[in-house]
Amino acid sequence: MLSTIVKNEWRILLRSRVASWLFGILLGLSVFTIWQATRKVKEAQQYREEARAYMRERFTTQGEVNPHGAAHYGHYVFKPLSTLSVLDNGVNDFTGVSLYLEGHRQNEGAFAPAQSSSSLVRFGQLTLSLVLQVLLPLFIIFVCHNAITKERETRTLAIHLAQGIPLRTLVWGKTIAYAVLWISFLTLNLSILWLMTRSAAEPVSPARLSGLWLLYAGYYFIITALSVLVSAASKQSGNALLKLLFAWLLCTVLLPKITANLGDNLSPLLTRMELEDRISEDKKNGIDGHNPSNERTQQFKDSLVKAYQVSSVDSLPVNLDGLLMQEDEEYNNIVYDRHFGSVQHLISKQNAATAVSSWINPFAFVRNLSMALAGTDVYHHFDFTGQAEAYRRMMIKTMNDAQAYGGSKTGDWDWTVAADFWEKIDDFAYQSPSMGEALRNNKTEIASLLLWVLLAVVLIHFGSNRLSINR
């Protein structure tokens, strides 16, 4: 019986010229967005790879220079662009492309593309995620709003029931029929994406792609089920459509903005000035490698004299400058970890408002999980800056150690390392987190996805038969 209902729905939908046209337009649009985004992502990946290679070459061919001078000269690393940003560009436009690594200070990502754009950037990009998260649900609403009301309006609902088809089976049949269609559309799109990005610099992770398939399949099941249920609970198709359109607008346009702004109000970030004041205040208590009269510097010198059992710093068998610079680094690392950590913590708290809203808004969990799986959410950005910072610390320590133990004398700032020294420092290679790690920050969203699916199943299974036939 169920399969008959499913087949019948497909037949009706195929005969509907409007639905076929809309479906065709949506498919054309999604293929266009994949093609367009693939082209952009490949260009960006190529640029970042070329820039990385150029910067690496500049770094390794510095020649015979003083290592601390080289620490000030610094090094640039680039954030690799996830190939799945073809599907979901996430916050990429608003985070930096590269990071400048230098001695004494920790920098943040720089050169966010949105800073060079007009306010058109705030309208978002026509990406596959926009089609899958916003436009396809609208299409689902247009198609499913009259799934049951149509039967009620044409008086066929009573005939179906008289023939022994329970309303529950009818609702299940229609939900399955439509959901399978949307999931086929999704599968087709993800297959096209996979085919088009096969030649990309970074291959698409099958696990993440499967995760995205599951996420969107669940999302479409929920929307289809709710649309059919609203239709079943409405007297007229027009009423059902208006209710569903209102819900769509609320979920995709209003709530995301409201929750993001609410998060901002509840956990406001520090101003840049406050942050820098706090950092410089804390730094004052540490060692300043470039200021020999600093009190902590003096204490450090005394401890070295004691440890090496020499009469003065001039008799030290090592270069004091290198040790001081490293001590300066170690202290600054604690300061930066504390303050940058608190900024990241505040951002996570702000984002928690959106995460919590996924209990009432399916769009919220699909948006956050889609970005997480595509590797384009803010936590992937934090992961990149974290790994780049770890690399900076290793790089600067290597340089300071060379200054300290490489055979130079304290105060000899003209001392240089050998030209091949730079090759010994490994290149920075960003390791994208595993899918499990990527989803670690989205437990609320995962739980709400499961709950929404469960809710849809429960409502259809236990609620359908309670609905009135005539309303």
Place this chain on the structure above:
Amino acid sequence: MKNIFTYEWKLFIRNRAMLWSWILMLGIGLYAIYYGWSFNDTQLQLITKIDTAYQARIQTQLQRFSADTTTKEGKADYRNAHDAYMNEWYTRPMVWKHPQGLQALSLGQSDNQPFYYNLWIFNNVYNTRQTELRNPDKLLAGNFDLSFVIIFLLPLLIIAYSYNVVSADREDGLAGLLNVQGISQRAIASVRLLFRCCVVLILAFTLSIVGVVINGVATTTAAGWLGVSVLYILFWFSLVYWLTALGKSGAVTALKLVSLWVVLLIMIPSLLNSLQKVNEGAKMEIAEANREYGSKIWGMDKRLLADTFLLVKPEWKKHFMLKNDTNELRSVAYAYFTMHNMNRVGREIDSVAFYQQSHVERFNYINPVFAIQLLYNKLAATELNNFIVFREAASAYQEQRYELIAQRELSGEKLTPASFQAYPKFLQPPTGLASSDWLGSIIPVMCFMLIALVLGNYHSKKNQSHEK
């Protein structure tokens, strides 16, 4: 007409959905005004802090001119105050883009751009670290300001109010009765639409006036804002007029209007945005200009550096210190070359961004909603071009200060309190819209309106003749 207006008024008062949606939108609008006001207030508080600290530094330097030179610290203070270069280091001049009142109503790109700079001569506005801390997720979600409410939400209210102005009578079975009485349905629908337009205009005016008063917006700017709001509301009513005139059922008209909303507010702007060419490499040139060029200049032989410097600044040859290989010379020449090189690269990049913005504006004929957003942002001085102009003014001011400092540094001439106080002040670059800005946005919207009205009129007449 009076009767229809009275009937519509009674309907509006008695129809809970209509009344409550109006009140709800008023509440949402007031929240948006509060949100924008609090953003502006935070910026103003920060500017006050920056200004207070800057003025305090200036006062400290002024006191140092008459420091007690009998002590070691006093001597250092006195020396640092009279040395133009060191004085500049201690003063650390700051400039900021003063937020206009209207910024609170249309935040534009103001949360995504630096709005103050430290102009110490070794800093550069094109390679600054002074961007405010922002949550990328929040930037992605966008701001909930009044321009968002008017641009995104008011059209939905217009659709909800007006989708059935023609079909309601037919669906309620009143059309025949009205025909028999010789009352033109076209006239009724037009007056009905006019009444509902007034209801939405009153809402927009109320919100705008509250926003304008709270944020102390100048009268002319406020008039511009109100004019743009009226234009946008009329634009949407013209679309409603056209689609309702097609004579379809209320549900079909609502569906078409919502689809149009999706196309105009989501699809067209996002499509044009995704077609924008992003040159990631452009800004890396700035970083490279800073690092590579800077280290090359710093590593140059001092004599060679002096000769090169004199080639570009021959008028400074008279300054006696140039004859010696001094550290001052190196600093002054280094600052000159790096500043000008970075400014050159930065201005080129900004001119490309400027060009891209004007390129985007050429599409206003198919992107009318963005045309309106542009007008709002430009009135509020929160569009990309406003930040580019501010950046340019800041870098020109830095160059101006550099000239004064470098000349004194090289000539060895001491800075006096009078000459320190006579340093030029930073002037906020002028804002406002050129007539081309107005026309570039208004004409496309008016074209849309005209087409919709002509089509609406045609279909309305056609349907009326069918009814007869």
